[in-house]
Amino acid sequence: MPDKRPTPGPRFTALVQALPAAVPFVGPDTMERQAGKPFRVRLGANENSFGPSPLAVRAMQDAVSGVWKYGDGESHDLRAALSDHLDVPMENLLVGEGIDGLLGVLVRMMIEPGDRVVTSAGAYPTFNYHVTGHGGELVTCAYVEDREDPAALFAAARESGAKLVYLANPDNPMGTWHDGPALEAALNDLPAGATLVLDEAYIEFAPKGTAPRIDPEDGRVIRMRTFSKTYGLAGARIGYAIAPAHVIAAFHKLRNHFGVNRLAQAGALAALKDQAHLDWVVDQVARARDRLAAIAADEGLRALPSAANFVAIDCGGERGSDGKMLAHRVLAALNRRGVFVRMPFVAPQDRCIRVTCGAPEDLDLFARELTPALAEARAEHGA
Amino acid sequence: MPDKRPTPGPRFTALVQALPAAVPFVGPDTMERQAGKPFRVRLGANENSFGPSPLAVRAMQDAVSGVWKYGDGESHDLRAALSDHLDVPMENLLVGEGIDGLLGVLVRMMIEPGDRVVTSAGAYPTFNYHVTGHGGELVTCAYVEDREDPAALFAAARESGAKLVYLANPDNPMGTWHDGPALEAALNDLPAGATLVLDEAYIEFAPKGTAPRIDPEDGRVIRMRTFSKTYGLAGARIGYAIAPAHVIAAFHKLRNHFGVNRLAQAGALAALKDQAHLDWVVDQVARARDRLAAIAADEGLRALPSAANFVAIDCGGERGSDGKMLAHRVLAALNRRGVFVRMPFVAPQDRCIRVTCGAPEDLDLFARELTPALAEARAEHGA
Structure with missing residues (x-):
């Protein structure tokens, strides 16, 4: 093997040297590896689980x-x-x-x-x-x-x-x-x-x-x-x-x-x-939006009107004593329960969780886990 | 529809404005569309026609x-x-x-x-x-x-x-x-x-x-x-x-x-x-290199030794009276005959055509078409 030399490696541009080591998102696969187990349902990346034609x-x-x-x-x-x-x-x-x-x-x-x-x-x-x-x-x-x-x-x-x-x-x-x-x-x-x-x-x-x-x-x-x-x-x-x-x-x-x-x-x-398949997907997504609104309402939460394949659910704008939003706690509790959702990064949108319009069985699971996740989150939030 | 305005569009960087409209390669699909017919055999992009595992x-x-x-x-x-x-x-x-x-x-x-x-x-x-x-x-x-x-x-x-x-x-x-x-x-x-x-x-x-x-x-x-x-x-x-x-x-x-x-x-x-499939591919490619060398030799041409899945065949270094290399004419004649091969861009390597190591039947077709393509090219070259 050739001798190692003390050179520091490539001469990067000044811009690249100054850039932080940032990724725009931590992907769900990475989150699963970090958690050591797969998500039970994937409703965080606005993927279309109805699938392609x-x-x-x-x-x-x-x-x-x-x-x-x-x-x-x-x-x-x-x-x-x-x-x-x-x-x-x-x-x-x-x-x-x-x-x-x-x-x-x-x-x-x-x-x-x-x-x-x-x-x-x-x-x-x-x-x-x-x-x-x-x-x-x-x-x-x-x-x-x-x-x-x-x-x-x-x-x-x-x-x-x-x-x-x-x-x-x-x-x-x-x-x-x-x-x-x-x-x-x-x-x-x-x-x-x-x-x-x-x-x-x-x-x-x-x-x-x-x-x-x-x-x-x-x-x-x-x-x-x-x-x-x-x-x-x-x-x-x-x-x-x-x-x-x-x-x-x-x-x-x-x-x-x-x-x-x-x-x-x-x-x-x-x-x-x-395009017939596309129409079917669009229809399924519209139903899922309604379903998500109903799931939110059942918990006393409001879903924002959406023209996309996801719904932002407003969890309330009051910060806990630690400065965290309720939505943040709900998201963490859902993720712990194997439900992958995300939330907006910036206030005041960060009062919401963002849930992808999944298939009916995906939303069943979401609804089932939302109740205890909210209870946990609310308990923490008040603490 | 909104009124069109006379704005010239995006403000590109000075670098982008100065760049020529260049592509590194014209792809085989584009060449086929230009010719109005598909290639009969694809030996120009160093693709592996033995295929994946x-x-x-x-x-x-x-x-x-x-x-x-x-x-x-x-x-x-x-x-x-x-x-x-x-x-x-x-x-x-x-x-x-x-x-x-x-x-x-x-x-x-x-x-x-x-x-x-x-x-x-x-x-x-x-x-x-x-x-x-x-x-x-x-x-x-x-x-x-x-x-x-x-x-x-x-x-x-x-x-x-x-x-x-x-x-x-x-x-x-x-x-x-x-x-x-x-x-x-x-x-x-x-x-x-x-x-x-x-x-x-x-x-x-x-x-x-x-x-x-x-x-x-x-x-x-x-x-x-x-x-x-x-x-x-x-x-x-x-x-x-x-x-x-x-x-x-x-x-x-x-x-x-x-x-x-x-x-x-x-x-x-x-x-x-x-890796067993890989070994098989490597073996097939080695055989194809030998075969291409033999095909070249049959035409009085020399194939360069190669450690890749293609072979450069030397068509001779003398330019025609129009400045073109014989390899250029051979390449054009092969392409006209539905055989996709390429050639190096720069002298003195441009005395060669570059032929991908295809499957035996691909090389049969190449061999069959090389003889008349060379004859055409040599006739043009001497003219």
């Missing part, structure tokens, strides 16, 4: 025999099908490794150290992670009545000279939303020089008319969509961006051209073609 | 039912298995979205505009793409007798103050290699402040002793390995890095934590456990 399952299983081949670097067939489905030209569509991957490239395209980026306090942590990872400075606006506030976001962009504004519609973690015409109107106040990243990961769950009508060539907006949620393919890592052709061209300068896996392309294509 | 196929098919869940962000089980297999601590292992994805993060960790990076003229274009994409300046060294030249690379790193040196062993596109002890000795001349990226994508095809023995905590080296080649999972997008723990920690600051897809993790884990 059986046609997508079959397409992926069939595609495995060809997994020795790289995937198509242009995701051509999927883009063609999306183009038909959305009535958006192919040149305005880019398929990438989920919204997380696409957001990473987008931030890299635009953000250098010191550039400002506006988002809501408590919105998607992975977007913030990418911004911070490129040295961007986050400017945050408060939620208003548990909704993101486009007017405030765009005003903050004007004031700070931000290059990028993030808005999720429907919102995660609260599930709230704006209707399309309201967003179209708000867009007129987006300052010149600021681009809106409109994260529509949950859009198919929302009422018709929630998606604003925006010309794909409108240079003010980059939309992000995914097959992870309504289409049930989170583990496949595939999503897409809708943006002006010259913006898609900029993505092509940076993206990992052969990064989208072959099975995901096959699965997404088949899933897109089974 | 049947156990990996089954594991991936079984995993499809769970694709609604995100993958484990730590790829824990795969890293544990790799740790056992390689006798490398888990903290020195990082699983990522193939070597391409890992190289992207690595370059981002280290390279800022103006930083120097040393590689061989004609080595892996995707690495160069990442370097250029971060504003790095490439310094290149010539191949010597169709091999990368570690001494020259390390001397160039010293002279240029490079942060990063790229070396593939075995090399792509030539298939040549250095033995492990030679590299271990050469490493002593790697200058302080330069880090070697040792790309071992093809290492399992190479003779025993080709992989240098390097302590995983040796700060001079970051090794890259993949499941795309010997393990036959190119379409799944999964590979790994071996590096000091503090370097892995730096990757964690930037990487897309939930980017490795769930099916790939399942497939790679099963593939790793089927």
Whole structure:
């Protein structure tokens, strides 16, 4: 073995040296390893336990025999099908490794150290992670009545000279939303020089008319969509961006051209073609939202209206003597009981737990465990 | 629809604005669409047409039912298995979205505009793409007798103050290699402040002793390995890095934590456990190398010795009156005949075509088409 030398290793950039060792989320698999046992039910990652279309399952299983081949670097067939489905030209569509991957490239395209980026306090942590990872400075606006506030976001962009504004519609973690015409109107106040990243990961769950009508060539907006949620393919890592052709061209300068896996392309294509399954999922999720509202009400708690596949349940805004929210204790008690849910990170949203719309039997289990978890949490909270 | 405004769209970084619209490769699927017909045989992307272990196929098919869940962000089980297999601590292992994805993060960790990076003229274009994409300046060294030249690379790193040196062993596109002890000795001349990226994508095809023995905590080296080649999972997008723990920690600051897809993790884990299949693939590839050498010899051409799953066939170094190499014409004639092969990009390696070690029937077809393709190419070349 060669002699070890006293060199300290790679010369990292100053930015990387200064970055904290942060992950946007601790994943459920990691939490299970830490707990030494698996969760009994997985309602914390807004995954779709109704699953993908059986046609997508079959397409992926069939595609495995060809997994020795790289995937198509242009995701051509999927883009063609999306183009038909959305009535958006192919040149305005880019398929990438989920919204997380696409957001990473987008931030890299635009953000250098010191550039400002506006988002809501408590919105998607992975977007913030990418911004911070490129040295961007986050400017945050408060939620208003548990909704993101486009007017405030765009005003903050004007004031700070931000290059990028993030808005999720429907919102995660609260599930709230704006209707399309309201967003179209708000867009007129987006300052010149600021681009809106409109994260529509949950859009198919929302009422018709929630998606604003925006010309794909409108240079003010980059939309992000995914097959992870309504289409049930989170583990496949595939999503897409809708943006002006010259913006898609900029993505092509940076993206990992052969990064989208072959099975995901096959699965997404088949899933897109089974809109009947999608409708069924959307219906099941709507029922689950109602069920979660009823479960909450049974415990004297209020579920927020949601247009996504999860529901925020308000556990009350009073902190205990140790400064912790009741929601925090409820979440911990549920997790201890094998029920994986999450909670918003930032006040005042952190009075809620966020519960994914699972299958009926998942929600049965949640309901069964919520009662004792709440009792434990309330006892601690009063102590 | 809101009024369109005359804004030009996103404010890209100066670097992105200056980057050319380049892709590292035009993929075979794109070439097929351009030609309007599929290739009859796919011998251009160094894919493994012997395919993955049947156990990996089954594991991936079984995993499809769970694709609604995100993958484990730590790829824990795969890293544990790799740790056992390689006798490398888990903290020195990082699983990522193939070597391409890992190289992207690595370059981002280290390279800022103006930083120097040393590689061989004609080595892996995707690495160069990442370097250029971060504003790095490439310094290149010539191949010597169709091999990368570690001494020259390390001397160039010293002279240029490079942060990063790229070396593939075995090399792509030539298939040549250095033995492990030679590299271990050469490493002593790697200058302080330069880090070697040792790309071992093809290492399992190479003779025993080709992989240098390097302590995983040796700060001079970051090794890259993949499941795309010997393990036959190119379409799944999964590979790994071996590096000091503090370097892995730096990757964690930037990487897309939930980017490795769930099916790939399942497939790679099963593939790793089927070393008998790997041995069979390696044996088949060795036979294919011999067969390709014989096919070349039958045409009066020489195949270079290779330690990878492809063979460079020397078509001669004389340019035609139009400046083109015979290899270029042979490649075009083969592609027209539905045989997908590639060629090195840079002189003097561009006197060769590069042919992947396919299954016997693939090579039968290659042999059948090479004769007329060569005849066409030679006629053009002399014209």
